[in-house]
Amino acid sequence: METEKLTFETWEESKRQQLDLQWKDFMDVIKWAYRTYEDRIAYACSFGAEGMVLIDLISKIKPEAKVIFLDTGLHFPETYSLIEKVKKKYPMLELIMAKPAKTLNQQAAELGENLWERNPNLCCHIRKIEPLQQQLQDVDAWISGLRREQSTSRSNVNYVNKDEKFGKIKICPLIHWTWEDVWNYIKLNQLPYNELHDHDYPSIGCAKCTVPVQSDNDFRAGRWTNFSKKECGLHQA
Template structure:
């Protein structure tokens, strides 16, 4: 791999394209160690506190205990999600968890865009409450970490360890690309890691309350998100700016 620090402006390809991980973390620890050695405090983990997040937090804490973690607090999350964040902070006390909110309160959003925007235009709601806040958070960061896995959906199938992020004009590091869902849960359970208890009640993927539903007859890990909208992504991981 090149010794030159990879940035959005000089990115050509994933420096790990020929890397064949054979460790128990399927390359995740190695990639995280490289990421923090390379970017130091200029890399941010945008954390959803889903199942993959629990794996990444545990691995990140081994590499950089005082890592910066950002949670996009839409003011619409389940109480179970907020409770989980408290448990994570207790287990990993050195982590710097930042609750990032949008400038618009829910009341102001209703006044400007109408009540329950997520029912009429979920893309706009996601932009206001997720994408714009992350744009602000990444404005000074060279790179960010995401828990994307290739097996999660067709839109994520070609994700590499290190990616040029057109959306945020930065480098996106995805250490878990080769993990399967059962491997994520084996890691969580074998180490008794905290996780969102809604996963035990038929919620495979957990986001905001209005746009997350229980799933009973699907193996799709993204099922239950934005039901009836033909939408599977909030927009954080798409290429369109």
């Protein structure tokens, strides 16, 4: 695999490298990512089931990898509990708890109480998108746990993508994994995971905007149930 750095700016000149990557497997992609970008790459992790798989895989290649968690201040207690378990299991990881510029009290004072109930897009922008923009300033690429099976909007994601929103390269090693693959890996390797997965939460975000679901066909049906919104905006151009 070629090791010449693929950047947002050189995307159009690197078509052959992109095509080469499509024929590799997930571990090849992770190895390529850290060999190519070294310390100028970060993994943005939500600590869902896919997140635990990627943390374990990445730790085998780069034990001291930078992992970003967008700490909105609105996550479930189970999510914060899992993060503490991850810190103990992978002590070399550089885990960054990225917080918004505005506290919840400041947001309420400026924009009103419970912004997520009235304008979830703005809430996500303040508490997720802006913090990630800040964290990605000093890297050339970031890793995400997107899978094609998750939703129609993610069905065409590739191993390596030009991320127009953040002006970076976005790398998604698990695009071909199924939900069954994810859980087989977690169980085989006895990984910790968010306990909410045992209570019908396939996709876990902020506590205010996530509910359990009964459908096996829509992994994101429990997100923003009173809105047409299905993405927080991190993965949209």
